[in-house]
Amino acid sequence: MKERFWLLDVNYEIRDNHPEIWIWGISEENKRILVIDRSFVTYFYLVLEEGETPGIVVERAMQRKNEFPYIARLEPSKLKLFGKPLDVIKVYCQNPDLIPRYSKALSKIEGVRKCLEDDIRYSMRYLVDNDITPCGWYEVEVENTNGRPLIQIDKVCLARSVPKRVQREETPQLRVLGFSMICYSQKGAPKPEKNPVIILAVATNYGEEKQLVAENRNDKELIESFVEFVKSFDPDVVIGYGTNRQHWQYLLGRSAKLGMKLHVDRVGTEPHTSLYGHVSIRGRANVDLEDFADEFPDVKVKTLENIADHLGVMRLQKRTIIEDVDLPKYWDDPNKRPMVLRFAEENTKCIMGIFEAMSDFAMQLSQLVGLPLDQIGRAAVGFRVEWYLIRNARRIGELIPERKERPYIPYAGGAVLQPKPGIHEHIAVLDFKSMYPNIMIEQNISPDTYVSPSEPQPQSGVNVAPEVGHRFRKDPPGFYKMVLSNLLIARDEIRRKFKGLETKSIEYRVLDARQKAIKVITNAAYGYAGWIGARWYVKPVAEATTAWARNIIQNTIDMATNTGLDVIYGDTDSIFIRYDREKTEEFCKVIERKIGLEMKPDKVYSLILFTEAKKRYCGLLPNGKLDIVGLEVVRGDWADIAKDTQEGVLELILKERSPSKATKFVHKLILNLRERKIPYRDLIIWKTLTKPAEGYAIKAPHVEAAKILKEEGWDLTVGDKIGYVIATGSGRLYERVKPYMLASYEAVDVEYYVTNQIIPAASRILSLFDVKEEDLLPKSSTTLFDFISKD
DNA sequence: GCATGAAAAATACCC
């Protein structure tokens, strides 16, 4: 009997010392099925010492066979490591949990140098070896089984074949449950040992909404109802915001305290923390949308409400938001309690909306990279690239290198030109398309094509990187060349398919999500190559890529100059030139022909303003919009008042060409601030805590603010954004810092914001037009001069 | 002891 299904999640179990792969899927008939595969035997490799014969080492291992009862067989094999042929022995092991112990013991056998691939988890090994990726359709030969009564599922069957990929694009009708949670704590962060959950706001993509409330702070029933709700809806995907970091741990803590079990999975166990610090719920995909927050670099403070606002899910102006510090007060006030309920309800609405907006991307990324949907968000970019590489390594017989600690040695990156300060008219930005990936392809740069200085010149010849002199085999094509070309081709194909599709159609949305996923991995490949934590780390690979890039951009600049195109600025893979349509188009063609990389005009600015600094400019686009790069406006660590000032100044300078209007605009803002007419929230400065508060070498303002919050009982961890304001008083800045939710407007040192926020941000632009810092201060009716001259 | 300027620490950006 055949079963067709969409792969939701995978895990493994060991039953009577026999491993089982559990594949959770949704069938074509929209049934929830569990396919159990008992046939997969996992393995790892022994790498031999130089000059050892595989057969002899196998014999040595066989002599100690009784020490390793779960080894099925030993198989000499020839594979490659970093492109070099290597004799290995493949060790099949019937119990995956014994691999760490066995590999440790076997690596001590005479003639064995080390083990490889002993750190690949059983369930991932199964997916990789059988070319199965999550979030796709499969067909498998099965037989029915029973006797697994604890499992909440429509059907359990045993696999009689390996699941085979079926070409089918659509996502099945998934059941998605989202929830948000509010706990009650009089002071500081809630602790599960003492503080109850007071609200669980639950919603489903089938339109059900429920507010579970612990009226008298007794949350036993609330959690029971939650478990009941989950069980009856039986979701495939459970979503929330901050669930991996907080909510599941909290709910588990509460359940333990109340003497109950949090059975929200399909097997009857509790959620457990697993790989990459993600919380796993058997049979369901637990997706924490916070793990995808990094996909939105424009959102500086990555709260649920800010991301929802950014995606247009729910506008900030329309939201009910209650600060953590105010929650107990609001809850205990009968007039304000409804606001807390609305807050929770809206949080869950935002969660549902954000998932709707980005689930396609998450699923496409999961499918491309091969990590299950519940892990893909948590995995850092480097690991996403690495899993994609691992899958492709198999195709070329390349072993997966071990992960090891290495010393950090810096190397040179991209070239950045000194801009010509001032306003320039009619400027085009010419970009090399996917420069680093294309250089790697063009020069065959790869961990497996690198020819170290001690090696002789290979027959195929080598490409030699400029400046650094690293050599790469010309032939055969390397690992990266294969992987990157495939990614670039796949992306181009998708873009071709776009044509003729409605942007709102499901097909378009899925294709768009896939091309975004491909782009993310392609662009991250270079960064991966230079990451010392990478399994395939080879410093010359990264170093040669940037060396070639510098060489190419310099040649491009020279050619542009010789063509009579004025180069105003450039950064890594781009040049900014005075725009002349015909000349530019011709120039791009010449570059493509001579350099072999595609170059295209990206943006054309009617006007562009540069200060003396690199990486900071503001362009005026033909549609009248400002494109602000690097300046305070786009930085998250300046108060909004400073950012708004600078943006206003830029508008007046570029659209009205009026430094005097801009100066008056600054005066007005300063006067408003001095009268405290500017909203308090525009004075908050946000900075990230990048290490534990105690670990800092100096006393920094945001760290001192964090310490105050800690004193008040709030939990802060690395990565948290600290919002603070500067209060009046004497001494260093860090002595006058207050967390914004613990300070009042009256306490704020308005003059700090004038001198250290507004003036610098405005002056950055206006100093180009001979406006001095003192000119930016509004002239008061009685100046010091008036005052003195009066007597 | 204090003003001053350079160096170091820290952060967030660009591509």
Added chain:
DNA sequence: ACGGGTATTTTTCATGCG
């Protein structure tokens, strides 16, 4: 827990002066 290049602010340190 992907790279290097860069600007900027605030703290800290070194130095010279008296």
